[in-house]
Amino acid sequence: MNYIGVDIGGTSVKAGIVSPEGEILCSGATKTNVDCGSLSVIGDIANLIGELLKKQNAGVTEIGGIGVGCPGAVDGENGVVLFSGNLHWENVALRDEMANYFETLPIFVSNDANMAALGEATYGAGKEYGDSVLITVGTGIGGGIVIGDQLFEGNRAAGAEIGHMVIRVDGEPCTCGRNGCFEAYASATALIRQTRRTMQSHPESTMWKTCKTLDDVDGKTAFEYAKKGDAAAKAVVEEYIRYLGEGIVNIANVLRPEVIILGGGVSAQGENLIKPLQKYLDGHVFGKTKTARVLVIKAKLGNDAGIIGAAELAKQRTGKQNYHQ
Amino acid sequence: MNYIGVDIGGTSVKAGIVSPEGEILCSGATKTNVDCGSLSVIGDIANLIGELLKKQNAGVTEIGGIGVGCPGAVDGENGVVLFSGNLHWENVALRDEMANYFETLPIFVSNDANMAALGEATYGAGKEYGDSVLITVGTGIGGGIVIGDQLFEGNRAAGAEIGHMVIRVDGEPCTCGRNGCFEAYASATALIRQTRRTMQSHPESTMWKTCKTLDDVDGKTAFEYAKKGDAAAKAVVEEYIRYLGEGIVNIANVLRPEVIILGGGVSAQGENLIKPLQKYLDGHVFGKTKTARVLVIKAKLGNDAGIIGAAELAKQRTGKQNYHQ
Numbered sequence: 188m189n190y191i192g193v194d195i196g197g198t199s200v201k202a203g204i205v206s207p208e209g210e211i212l213c214s215g216a217t218k219t220n221v222d223c224g225s226l227s228v229i230g231d232i233a234n235l236i237g238e239l240l241k242k243q244n245a246g247v248t249e250i251g252g253i254g255v256g257c258p259g260a261v262d263g264e265n266g267v268v269l270f271s272g273n274l275h276w277e278n279v280a281l282r283d284e285m286a287n288y289f290e291t292l293p294i295f296v297s298n299d300a301n302m303a304a305l306g307e308a309t310y311g312a313g314k315e316y317g318d319s320v321l322i323t324v325g326t327g328i329g330g331g332i333v334i335g336d337q338l339f340e341g342n343r344a345a346g347a348e349i350g351h352m353v354i355r356v357d358g359e360p361c362t363c364g365r366n367g368c369f370e371a372y373a374s375a376t377a378l379i380r381q382t383r384r385t386m387q388s389h390p391e392s393t394m395w396k397t398c399k400t401l402d403d404v405d406g407k408t409a410f411e412y413a414k415k416g417d418a419a420a421k422a423v424v425e426e427y428i429r430y431l432g433e434g435i436v437n438i439a440n441v442l443r444p445e446v447i448i449l450g451g452g453v454s455a456q457g458e459n460l461i462k463p464l465q466k467y468l469d470g471h472v473f474g475k476t477k478t479a480r481v482l483v484i485k486a487k488l489g490n491d492a493g494i495i496g497a498a499e500l501a502k503q504r505t506g507k508q509n510y511h512q
Numbered sequence: 513m514n515y516i517g518v519d520i521g522g523t524s525v526k527a528g529i530v531s532p533e534g535e536i537l538c539s540g541a542t543k544t545n546v547d548c549g550s551l552s553v554i555g556d557i558a559n560l561i562g563e564l565l566k567k568q569n570a571g572v573t574e575i576g577g578i579g580v581g582c583p584g585a586v587d588g589e590n591g592v593v594l595f596s597g598n599l600h601w602e603n604v605a606l607r608d609e610m611a612n613y614f615e616t617l618p619i620f621v622s623n624d625a626n627m628a629a630l631g632e633a634t635y636g637a638g639k640e641y642g643d644s645v646l647i648t649v650g651t652g653i654g655g656g657i658v659i660g661d662q663l664f665e666g667n668r669a670a671g672a673e674i675g676h677m678v679i680r681v682d683g684e685p686c687t688c689g690r691n692g693c694f695e696a697y698a699s700a701t702a703l704i705r706q707t708r709r710t711m712q713s714h715p716e717s718t719m720w721k722t723c724k725t726l727d728d729v730d731g732k733t734a735f736e737y738a739k740k741g742d743a744a745a746k747a748v749v750e751e752y753i754r755y756l757g758e759g760i761v762n763i764a765n766v767l768r769p770e771v772i773i774l775g776g777g778v779s780a781q782g783e784n785l786i787k788p789l790q791k792y793l794d795g796h797v798f799g800k801t802k803t804a805r806v807l808v809i810k811a812k813l814g815n816d817a818g819i820i821g822a823a824e825l826a827k828q829r830t831g832k833q834n835y836h837q
Contacts, residue, residue: 260799269802277802318667330766334664341768342643343804348765351798353758355692356680363798365761367680433678436690440673441655441766443666473676473688474585477594477602479668 188251190501191236194299194493195219195257197273200228201490202235204243204250205498209310211491213243225268225279233288252293252505254497255281256302263344266296272362293505297344299493303486304331304347305338306496307448311487316445320438321486322349324431325451327362328370331496332442338500350374354433369434375406375453378427382409385423392419410456428460432467439481440473450486461485513576515826516561519624519818520544520582522598525553526815527560529568529575530823534635536816538568550593550604558613577618577830579822580606581627588669591621597687618830622669624818628811629656629672630663631821632773636812641770645763646811647674649756650776652687653695656821657767663825675699679758694762697755700731700778703748707734710748717744735781753785757792764806765798775811786810 189212193202196219203214217235220227232255240247259271266282268274282294304321313319317336323329330349332339340346350370351363358367359377371377382404386395394412398404409427412420435447447468449461465483472481488495514537518527521544528539542560545552557580565572584596591607593599607619629646638644642661648654655674657664665671675695676688683692684702696702707729711720719737723729734752737745760772772793774786790808797806813820 260803262804269799332766334659339659341804342770342806343768345799345803346766346768348768348798351765352677352762353679354681356683356697356755356758358681364800365796372681430681433681437677437762438766440676441657441671441763443668443671443673445667471690473673474594474670475689478585478670479587479666481667 189245189249190251190498191239191253192302192494192496192498192501193232193236193253193255194302194497195228195232195255195274196299197221197258200232200235201494202232202239203491203494203498204239204245205495207502209306209495209499211494213239214494215239215242219274221274225274225276226284228274229281229284233285236289247289247291250292252295252501253285253289254302254499254501255285255294255296256299256493256497257281257296258299261296261298261344263295263297263340265343266294268296293501295501295504297338297340297500298331298347300329301331301338301340301344301347302496302500303329303450303492304333304496305499306488306492306494307450307486308333309336309499310495311492312448312484313446318442318444319446319448320349320442320444321448321450322435322438323451324374324449324453326374326376328374328434329451332444337503349434349438352434352437354430354437369437372430373427373434375451377430378406378409378423378453379404381427382420382423385419389419393417394420406453410459428463428467432464432471435464435468435483436471439468443479444481446482446484448484448486450492454485457485514570514574515576515823516564516578517627517819517821517823517826518557518561518578518580519627519822520553520557520580520599521624522546522583525557525560526819527557527564528816528819528823529564529570530820532827534631534820534824536819538564539819540564540567544599546599550599550601551609553599554606554609558610561614572614572616575617577620577826578610578614579620579622579627579824579826580610581622581624581818581822582606583624586621586623586669588620588622588665590668591619593621618826620826620829622663622665622825623656623672625654626656626663626665626669626672627821627825628654628775628817629658629773629821630824631813631817631819632775632811633658634661634824635820636817637773637809638771643767643769644771644773645674645767645769646773646775647760647763648776649699649774649778651699651701653699653759654776657769662828674759674763677759677762679755679762694759698752698759700776702755703731703734703752703778704729706752707745707748710744714744718742719745731778735784753788753792757789757796760789760793760808761796764793768804769806771807771809773809773811775817779810782810
């Protein structure tokens with residue numbers, strides 16, 4: 188039986204019908220009309236799923252269940268989005284509202300990064316490994332923990348907030364209200380901030396001379412100029428890798444997964460990032476080479492991870508847990 | 513059937529025969545003769561177990577299995593102590609060596625903090641909760657993670673090194689080789705260091721005037737003088753609680769257990785420590801009051817936690833995993 192995976196984002200909702208082997212059979216997307224409120228967005232999701240079923244000539248009876256990933260704090264047990272900054276949602280009964288459209292189907296809800304982690308662990312980069320942690324490095328840092336091929340969500344699915352682990356007490360302010368979070372040092376946003384600061388303090392750098400405006404700086408700028416030999420850019424990249432490395436070593440020491448999977452926009456740097464991170468991890472992890480090695484690898488499924496993981500959660504949990512019915 | 517729990521420490525080995533309900537029926541201890549080498553220590557452990565069986569008038573056939581907790585990095589899968597600074601052990605095949613004495617019994621090995629965590633989770637402070645994390649604050653900071661009443665050890669039991677999570681990049685040096693670890697700021701050792709530094713920089717403080725020598729400072733000094741109203745001591749305690757709080761919030765954000773159990777010498781401060789820590793956690797945890805609350809509670813089993821947890825591990829795993837036979 189196939190399952191439906193839904194990945195709600197701040198700008199668009201993606202959904203797909205996924206085979207039990209993790210293959211997306213058909214997929215589509217719709218705009219997230221955040222301004223219209225949660226009920227309207229959920230109506231749009233139901234329409235999108237309807238279109239997919241039509242495209243596949245499939246009836247609801249041929250679907251085993253629906254998994255929905257959503258940004259923010261999600262109470263997976265009760266299917267409620269407690270709050271989501273991106274969507275401006277607070278206490279939205281996502282599972283029950285979805286059930287109004289698909290009353291015969293079991294529906295499972297979790298955090299979007301959790302869904303992506305389950306997708307990567309089951310069908311992507313972590314396929315060959317039992318325990319994995321996905322670290323998604325983008326505007327923020329998201330994370331998901333998979334233990335023995337099962338998603339570990341923490342109490343009411345509020346765990347795996349890996350980006351909000353302080354690595355420098357009293358450090359840079361974070362969106363969560365703390366200071367010095369991993370996210371505040373190792374997200375793409377932090378990398379951009381540091382690139383800009385460095386350009387301003389190094390007007391002699393090629394990076395500054397070529398870019399000239401801070402507005403053009405993105406997460407790739409420092410990496411590009413570092414490759415061209417610019418000393419200021421190199422320093423930014425080195426410092427960034429060290430911060431990312433510190434967070435990764437922390438995760439390795441606390442959870443000791445077999446692999447840490449790096450996803451999100453910054454992971455596009457590939458070996459330029461993975462190789463020095465692996466070296467940093469090997470050199471700083473507790474017990475160094477004497478204990479089980481933790482590998483750093485690149486995510487494989489890209490933007491599909493969320494859909495595939497959400498469908499997988501529905502597949503794993505259907506029949507095993509209470510749901511809306 | 514009863515199980516035997518063994519808790520190897522740097523100065524003494526404790527062991528007990530434990531009922532399936534987690535009650536210690538009989539226990540004993542022997543000196544850890546570290547200087548005589550691992551085989552000698554293991555022989556002493558076998559003798560200790562023999563004495564306990566004799567005391568209980570029990571034969572080996574009446575015992576279900578043996579669990580052994582050991583400080584350091586322990587490969588639980590293979591029953592090998594990879595290294596232990598306290599014992600000066602490296603690559604000691606603890607399970608197989610023990611099996612020479614008890615060849616008919618299944619033997620299970622894990623890190624001592626893991627065993628204590630399982631003991632507290634199953635029969636102690638965490639009894640009413642499904643997921644818990646034990647943080648043992650003593651000379652160092654040890655930790656153990658229990659998920660759904662099962663010990664989570666990480667790959668080859670090398671996880672749960674909670675003390676070695678950096679909370680201040682480039683901070684105080686740690687015994688593990690990193691800088692700024694949780695242990696380097698929130699262990700009793702760190703508290704003593706900070707108390708001494710503050711006494712030196714505040715010769716006007718009651719703490720300094722009364723103690724006069726730094727040699728008498730221990731983990732209780734700052735708490736005692738803070739209670740008496742000494743401003744310098746109060747500042748030490750406040751800073752210490754903040755560091756302990758930062759680590760606890762990190763653990764809550766990453767694992768979101770139902771409870772964090774505080775053990776070790778420092779936890780003897782009881783409500784003076786637990787109450788402000790709970791406040792700190794509530795105020796800084798991701799999602800604050802909007803998501804599942806994490807409680808901070810005091811450990812209950814004291815020094816027995818390791819024995820009880822080790823016996824529990826043997827009980828849980830007997831018949832379920834491969835062992836030496």
